[in-house]
Amino acid sequence: MARSRPTRAAAVPGAGKMFALRAIGLVILARWLHSMGDMNFLVALRGMASSPVACLNLVFLFLLIVLPGAQARVERPFHPLPQWLRQTLRMFGVLGCLFALWSIGVFVWADGWRRAVEAIEVTNGWLVVAPALYAAVVWICRPRALWRSNVAARRFAIGRYAVSVDAATRTTIVWLESRKVGQYDARELSVRWPTDMQPAADMACSAPADAPVAGATPAQSGAIADTASPAPDAESFAPAISTASTVSTVSTVSTVSATSPAPAASSVSAVPASPRHAAPARTVGRRPMIELLWDSPAAAGHNHQTVMRVRLATEGDRVAARALDTALKQTPPAALP
Structure with missing residues (x-):
């Protein structure tokens, strides 16, 4: 008789979130029943029936404990709950937290901090635990992408969007949280970067070739730059300076550097950089926004669409965006019909 091979018990991704939500609901319900046990049960039920806040809390506890439609799945590790349930729990959580903070604030304003500390001790810290x-x-049900970024598996998470690229079928699926935005041909997608931000490969290609050599004088650095770099075009530079003025400027700089005790590094840094290689100006604290564009030659009239538009809030989003751009560029372009 063949013996079954023992399998290793492993939790399904998303089961921990469901367990945490049910545990929070059971804790709130147990505390509520304990508070009702200190008074007349029928009187408490009548007061709950006439209180809209109590009715909302009952619905909130029912959704937290039952979690209708929730299912832990491997392909959706961060979204085991349906979209409507997650949004509802988040809304009720915000309302409950605001009401709890407002009630505690009114109590502290009316009776003072000493009575509030005594109430915390009597309730075993429930006045602090309830808003928490x-x-x-609210934090568990926050907006998130469908998964974490995994460049090896060609799965990218940027903000609330999740993008998966299948190299075998050359298809790309875009998800907004747990909602599927669409499925596209990977050869017809491209990432559009803002004007003040470029991917790492483009920034490496546009590195300045006329950087001054360490330990060289300004005249030598200018001579090396003139011999190594091509002639500037009229669009990126100011009008050309005459040869006589250039010679006089070089002689003046050499005379000043020979007579002044300042080091050569200060004189090199004083020379203005080329406008062509100057770094683009960025606003402090500004988060750049990228777009994923779909351009299909087969869809007449509907071949220019913006699939997603998202801000790069964290460094992980920037790394995922660059990896997504690289993965899409490695896919050969679509053939024209």
């Missing part, structure tokens, strides 16, 4: 539990529900 509501905030935890």
Whole structure:
């Protein structure tokens, strides 16, 4: 008789989120029942029936404990809940947290900090734990991508968007949280970067070739730059300077550097950089935005669309965007019909 091979028990991605939400709901429900046990149960039920806040809390606890439609799946590790349930829990969590903070604030304003500390001690810290539990529900149900970025598996997470590139079938699937935006041909997609931000490969190709040599004088650095770099075009430079003025400027700089005790590095740094190689100006604290464009020659009239437009908030988003751009560029372009 063949013996079954023992399998290693492994948790399905997303099961921990469901367990945490149910645990929070059970803790709030247990505390609520304990508070109702200190008073008359029928009176408490009548007061709950006439209170809209209590009714909202009952619905919130029912959704937290039951989690209708929730299912942990490997392909959706960060979204085991349906979209409507996640949005509803997030909304109820925000309302519950605001109401708890407002109630505690009114109590502290009316009775003072000493009575508030005594109330925290009597309730075993529930006045602090209750807003924290509501905030935890909001944080668990926050907007996220469908998965983490995995460049080897060609899965990219940028903000709330998740993009998967299949090299075998040359298809790209874009997800907005748990909603599928669409499926496209990878050869027809391209990443459009902002004007003040370029991918790493483009920045490496546009590195300045006329950088001054260490330890060289300004005249020698200018001579090396003139021999190594081609002649500037009229669009990127100012009008050409005459030969006589150039010779006089070089002689003046050499005379000043010979008479002044300042080091040569300061004189080199004082020379203005070329406008062609100057770094683009960026606003401090500004988050750049990229776009994923779909351009299909087969879809007449609908071949220019913006699939997604997202801001690069973190360094992980920037790395994923560059990796996505590289993966799309490695795919051969679509053949014209």
